[in-house]
Amino acid sequence: MKIAIDGPAASGKTSLGRALAERFGCRFIETGKMYRAVALGLARGLSLDRIVIDVAEPERFLLNGEDVTDLLHTPELDQASSEAGTRPEVRARLVALQQRIAADIDVVMEGRDIGTVVLPDADVKIFLRASPDVRARRRVDQRPGAEVGRTLRELLVRDRRDSTRAIAPLNPASDATIIDTDRKTLAEVISEAVDLVKERLLEH
Numbered sequence: 001m002k003i004a005i006d007g008p009a010a011s012g013k014t015s016l017g018r019a020l021a022e023r024f025g026c027r028f029i030e031t032g033k034m035y036r037a038v039a040l041g042l043a044r045g046l047s048l049d050r051i052v053i054d055v056a057e058p059e060r061f062l063l064n065g066e067d068v069t070d071l072l073h074t075p076e077l078d079q080a081s082s083e084a085g086t087r088p089e090v091r092a093r094l095v096a097l098q099q100r101i102a103a104d105i106d107v108v109m110e111g112r113d114i115g116t117v118v119l120p121d122a123d124v125k126i127f128l129r130a131s132p133d134v135r136a137r138r139r140v141d142q143r144p145g146a147e148v149g150r151t152l153r154e155l156l157v158r159d160r161r162d163s164t165r166a167i168a169p170l171n172p173a174s175d176a177t178i179i180d181t182d183r184k185t186l187a188e189v190i191s192e193a194v195d196l197v198k199e200r201l202l203e204h
């Protein structure tokens with residue numbers, strides 16, 4: 001089974017994805033961390049052709065063999081990863097890696113283009129929406145010390161870049177189920193998504 005979750009930054013994709021992966025016994029892959037690891041490599045002065053990204057279990061991301069998972073969630077890499085994501089050669093390499101990983105396993109994969117580009121035949125496609133204010137508040141809760149106004153401005157810059165880039169812009173797949181999470185708790189969103197997956201499993 002393949003489950004694709006897409007949506008803008010801080011819309012709740014990771015919390016939902018982890019919960020679904022655990023519930024249905026799938027591997028969970030957060031593709032944004034791959035873009036972040038590429039951006040870290042570029043920030044360290046490596047050229048793209050010298051950057052090799054790998055994913056190890058459980059949820060560890062390797063840059064040229066070094067586990068960089070715990071270095072990836074910084075405001076600098078928020079922006080640098082979305083800039084890296086506008087480069088066609090970066091996307092081509094990461095999409096190929098994501099498709100290779102997902103090929104023979106049950107997987108929940110989350111990102112921006114999973115339902116549209118990476119796994120167009122996914123069994124379940126979910127697109128999460130949430131207003132910028134709600135997303136900024138959620139991000140601040142995850143990052144103690146972050147300030148709401150600045151976080152909101154940075155999210156809006158990323159939103160614009162993610163949805164206007166020439167290649168694989170952020171869009172729901174035509175067959176995705178859209179869940180608006182603004183007025184829902186995480187538990188409610190998970191329960192709605194679990195029902196959706198169960199329905200699909202019964203259809204097969």
Ligand code: C5P
Binds near residue numbers: 031036113
């Ligand atoms: O999901 P996360 O915020 O960690 O992703 C970091 C950046 O990587 C995003 O802002 C987006 O520009 C890029 N990205 C992407 N395609 C994906 C996952 C992430 O372009 N599938």
